[in-house]
Amino acid sequence: MNEEFKVTPWEVSGKVDYARLIEVFGTEPIDDKLLERWKRITGSVPMALQRKIFFSHRDLNWILDLYEKGEKFVLYTGRGPSGNTHLGHLMPWMFTKYLQDTFDVPLYFQMTDDEKYLSRDELSIKDTLGFSYENALDVVALGFDPKKTFIFSDLEYNKTLYRIAIEVAKRLTFSTAKAVFGFDNSTNVGMIFITSMQSAPAFLPSVERGKNVPVLIPHAIDQDPHFRVTRDIAPKLGYYKPASVHCTFLPSLAGSDKMSASKPETTIYTTDDPKTARKKVLSAFTGGRVSVEEQRKLGGVPSVCAIFQYYYYLFEEDREKLNAREQKCVRGEIMCGECKQELAGRVVSFLERHQEKREKAKEIIDEFIVSDYSAAYDKLKRPQDKKEVAKLKKSMKEYCSVKEGDRIQIKKTKELE
Ligand code: TYM
Numbered sequence: 280m281n282e283e284f285k286v287t288p289w290e291v292s293g294k295v296d297y298a299r300l301i302e303v304f305g306t307e308p309i310d311d312k313l314l315e316r317w318k319r320i321t322g323s324v325p326m327a328l329q330r331k332i333f334f335s336h337r338d339l340n341w342i343l344d345l346y347e348k349g350e351k352f353v354l355y356t357g358r359g360p361s362g363n364t365h366l367g368h369l370m371p372w373m374f375t376k377y378l379q380d381t382f383d384v385p386l387y388f389q390m391t392d393d394e395k396y397l398s399r400d401e402l403s404i405k406d407t408l409g410f411s412y413e414n415a416l417d418v419v420a421l422g423f424d425p426k427k428t429f430i431f432s433d434l435e436y437n438k439t440l441y442r443i444a445i446e447v448a449k450r451l452t453f454s455t456a457k458a459v460f461g462f463d464n465s466t467n468v469g470m471i472f473i474t475s476m477q478s479a480p481a482f483l484p485s486v487e488r489g490k491n492v493p494v495l496i497p498h499a500i501d502q503d504p505h506f507r508v509t510r511d512i513a514p515k516l517g518y519y520k521p522a523s524v525h526c527t528f529l530p531s532l533a534g535s536d537k538m539s540a541s542k543p544e545t546t547i548y549t550t551d552d553p554k555t556a557r558k559k560v561l562s563a564f565t566g567g568r569v570s571v572e573e574q575r576k577l578g579g580v581p582s583v584c585a586i587f588q589y590y591y592y593l594f595e596e597d598r599e600k601l602n603a604r605e606q607k608c609v610r611g612e613i614m615c616g617e618c619k620q621e622l623a624g625r626v627v628s629f630l631e632r633h634q635e636k637r638e639k640a641k642e643i644i645d646e647f648i649v650s651d652y653s654a655a656y657d658k659l660k661r662p663q664d665k666k667e668v669a670k671l672k673k674s675m676k677e678y679c680s681v682k683e684g685d686r687i688q689i690k691k692t693k694e695l696e
Contacts, residue, residue, distance in 0.1 A: 286501050287460065289398060291537040297334055297500070297527055304503050306335040306525060316343060321381050326596055327374050327526065335500060337510070338522035342495050346382065352493040353484040354378055355521070357389035357477070360410030360432075361399055363548040364417040366593065367499070367529035367538035374526065375497045376421050379428070387480045388418055388647075390432040394476070397469040408434055412644075417549050419640035419647055420633055430647045433476055438651040443479040443486060448472060450512045459504050477502075478509035481521040494521040499528055501537075529592050532563040532585050549637065553627040560586070560623040566608070567615035578611040586618050594625045 284293030286300060301308055309331065318324050320343060327333050342352050356375050358368060379386050392407035399407075411432040418430060433440060456462055456471050484492040496506060503525060510520040528537035532545040540546060545563070547556055566580030566587065581587040587605065595601045607613040 288501050288505060291501055291528060291539070293536075295528065295537075300500055301335050304335075304500070304507070306337055306500075306503065306523075307339075309334055309336055309339070309524075313339065316340075320347065325374070325377050327370070327377070329598075330591065331527075332370070332592060333374060333497075333524055333526045335525040336523060337506070338520065339495070339524055342493055342522045345493050350493065351382065351384050352495050352522075354384055354386040355389070355480045355484075355494050355496050356386070356498055357391060357480070358414050358418075359391045359395045359398075360407050360414045361395040361402060362410060362540040363550045364414050365538055365540060365546045365548050367546075368414075369417070369421070369549070370529055370592065371497045371499055371526055372418060372421055374524075376423055378495070378497065379423060383427075385427040385484075386423060386429070387483060388415075388428065388430040389477070389480045390414065390430065391473070391477060393433040393437075393469070394473045396434075397467060397473065404434065408432065413550075415644060415647065416637045416640045417633075419644055420549075420636035422636070423647070425643060425646040428647050429649045431649045435650040439483070440476060440479040443482050444472070444475040446482075446516055447478045447509070447512050448475040450515050451475060451508060455508065459508060474505045474508050477505045478512065481506070481509050482513070482516065482518045485518050491517075491519050493519055496521050496523040498523065498525060500525040501528070530585055530588050532559055532589075534564040534583060534585050547626060547630075549630065549633055551630060553630065556626050556630055557623045560589075560626055561619050563589075563619065565615040565619070571614060574614060575611040579608040579613075579615065581605045581608045584608075584615075586615070586622050589622055589626070594622060594629070 284295045285291065286295060298308075300306075309328065313336075314324050314328060317328060345352065354375055356371060358364070375386060378384070390411035392404075392411045395407040395410070396402055396404050411434075415430050418428075431440075451474065453462075453471060456474065460470075460474075462471060481494050481496065484494060496502075498506075503523070506521060506523055513520040530536060531538045531542055532547070533542070538546050544559065547559055551559070563585045564583075566582065566584030568574040568577055568579065581604075587608065590601060590604060595604070604613070604618070608618070
């Protein structure tokens with residue numbers, strides 16, 4: 280990749296040239312022909328595709344071919360729980376929800392809490408497990424179908440995932456991992472295994488059903504290096520290569536770079552209170568001029584304006600209204616303060632509604648979680664041997680932050696069919 284920008288699963292910096300990224304990563308652009316096909320099959324084209332927010336894919340036509348022949352796919356996406364969810368994370372998840380509704384298909388959702396423990400010095404296992412739970416509330420709040428959605432944490436579903444992960448790991452050399460991810464001798468050995476864990480859910484539906492199941496993975500383009508490796512290895516294991524569809528990055532409120540949890544002042548979290556969120560929006564970088572007079576005379580520059588990007592990505596569905604706003608800005612007929620205030624109002628009302636749903640999610644989250652520890656929970660509910668139960672409780676408390684009395688629904692992904 281050239282020096283002007285960098286996109287890896289752990290770092291995005293500089294001004295990303297998405298057309299160039301398609302070339303470098305070897306993905307395919309989402310073109311008008313594909314959009315026409317999409318419309319023919321589903322009846323409409325959602326905003327995220329129309330605006331090319333989802334701009335690139337691998338084998339999406341193959342997924343549609345199979346779908347048209349009556350073979351349904353499984354959706355798979357995920358989160359590396361290193362902190363609270365921000366609006367950027369919601370973008371691929373909202374698109375995934377649209378896909379679940381449109382194609383009526385199951386979703387496997389992975390929380391790579393092991394990855395975040397391994398990659399972040401400051402985080403403990405309990406921290407990342409805790410964020411798995413907190414982030415899962417955001418996923419549930421988006422309204423996924425509990426009967427068709429399976430959320431799991433690597434740390435708690437490892438028995439199931441590990442068997443598949445080692446199949447992948449056996450075929451993935453250190454030299455490939457180094458070439459793809461830039462690992463060196465100072466990288467901890469856990470990180471080298473992470474792509475194998477992230478590959479496992481792409482094959483899990485096939486393992487569970489005992490036949491090849493097509494899988495579609497929506498995500499932002501930063502995760503593509505993992506799935507390039509997954510796709511290379513899939514045929515060696517006799518599985519289908521997973522297809523994928525990629526979005527661009529929601530920028531930070533500072534302008535061109537990616538919204539990122541490492542810069543809290545320019546990032547809107549789903550848990551931000553209205554006052555904080557409003558303040559962040561009002562302090563955002565805009566394409567405005569130095570004075571009102573100049574702005575009236577010269578007009579603003581929406582293409583560099585973070586506020587305009589937020590309307591474009593999430594907060595103005597109506598294309599005509601979006602165009603009208605852009606034109607008014609360019610002609611100097613609208614000032615930045617007005618644009619910011621209106622966006623702040625929209626962001627706050629979105630957050631208020633989301634936070635209400637997030638609270639309600641706490642009551643139903645069990646319906647979504649799958650875990651290898653179900654059997655252990657079951658044992659705790661029907662204690663046979665007091666000593667054994669005490670031992671189990673202690674180890675569970677230590678290793679998986681499970682509190683006594685917590686309940687995890689005994690639900691397995693494989694019960695679906
Ligand atoms: P993570 O937690 O970095 O990101 C979760 C999802 O959000 C996307 N994303 C963004 N999308 C738009 N704008 C942004 N500013 C932005 N920042 C992040 C990411 O691409 C991702 O789709 N290792 C993964 C977790 C994972 C996963 C998966 C992701 C496990 N299995 C399958 C996608 C698909 C991670 O750390 O994601």
